[in-house]
Amino acid sequence: MPAFTAPLRRRGWLIPLLLVLATTAIVTLLFVLRPAPPESQATEKTWPVQVTELTDRRHAPEIRLFGRVETPFQTTLTAAVTADVESLPVLEGQSVEQGEVIVRLDDRDVDLTLRQRQANVTELQSQIDQERRQHAANQQLLDQERSLVTIAKRRLEREQRLGQSDLSSQSQVDQARQALASARMTRINRELAVSQHEARMQALNASLERAKAQLEQARLDQQRTAVQAPFSGTVTDIAVSPGERVRPGEPLASLYGNDPLEVRAQLPMGQLSLIRQGLHSDAPLNARLTIDGAHYSLRLARLSGQVNAGAGGVDGFFRFRERSPALPLNQTLELTLTLPEQSGLFAVPVSAMYQGDTIYRVEEQRLRAVDVTVAGSRYVDGQQQRLVRSDALSAGDRILTTALPNAVEGLRVRIRNQAGDE
DSSP states (O other): OHHHHHHHHHHHHHHHHHHHHHHHHHHHHHHHTSOOOOOOOOOOOOEEEOEEEOOOEEEOOEEEEEEEEEOSOEEEEEOSSOEEEEEOSSOTTOEEOTTOEEEEEOOHHHHHHHHHHHHHHHHHHHHHHHHHHHHHHHHHHHHHHHHHHHHHHHHHHHHHHHHHTTSSOHHHHHHHHHHHHHHHHHHHHHHHHHHTHHHHHHHHHHHHHHHHHHHHHHHHHHHTTEEEOSSSEEEEEEOOOTTOEEOTTOEEEEEEESSSOEEEEEEEGGGHHHHHHHHTSSSOOEEEEEETTEEEEEEEEEEOSSOOTTOSEEEEEEEESSSOOOOOTTOEEEEEEEOOOEEEEEEEEGGGOBTTTEEEEEETTEEEEEEOEEEEEEEETTEEEEEEEOTTOOTTOEEEOSOOTTOOTTOBEEEOOTTOOO
């Protein structure tokens, strides 16, 4: 019995061992005979993009500017006389025509002064007339007095001859001598009066001119009690009220002229040379703007004579080609200035610009970076296009217009049309 059980034990552990060996052989055989996996190949991604084809033509760059409304005619009216404010026919914000009364002052005080000045003129005119008549009388009396001197002289000579003959007394001779001296003194006074006529007339005429000037001043003061608009415009301020006493030089009202209005805008330094050339050419530099849906045309009239501290350009003054619209002073406006045409410029969409001075040309489905110089912009149907220049560009080049966040030199792209078809 023990001899029989020993072979059975040996076969009990041999069978599991054979199973393990068989399993290992099968796994090894399967591993060796497994099919080789397909090799994976890395594929480069292709980006669908849109492009625009460059056309060679002349373009006129445009600049968007922001300006404010100004006017060369802006004034503050002041009182010319001391008077009370009588009435205010116009209030702040109202439009006035040239010569229209804005502030009316009480003219009674000025009227009294005017009457006094008129009386002075009348009095001096009377004095001049009296001097002329007196001069004519003096000339006639001078002839008479000269005759009296001659008569007195002959009488003295006669008395002296009679006295030598003892036919006349010494007292009669003295009386004749006294009469001659008196006649001579009267003649001298009359001659002096006649000789001083011209000086008296000059003094009287000077006084008359002074009185006339004062009269004219009084008349001007009377006219200035009705404070009028020196030009057509809009009243911006009324500084007084009825019943208020004003003195010469005190402000009464302020206004600005409606025509011509100007738009003052800062022009960039980089375009200043081209703008100056345009100003000195026969073709004016034009600008346009839109106000409440209405379109207006302007022209660049002149440049400022100074550059403000910290400014990035020179101020330019634009004038409306037609009658200026009714605009409040200092209103901010956006306008577009058109510069002279230039050759060698290409128009590209804003989306084609990268880093401000780089565009990408598509060559053999690859992006090629091109550095450009921006000459300005233009606006077509409200859409902005950038005008660029580069010796590396030519007509017919296809320029990337899709805004790619990862646009780099050599990026693989695929051109698609506007509809998105491949």
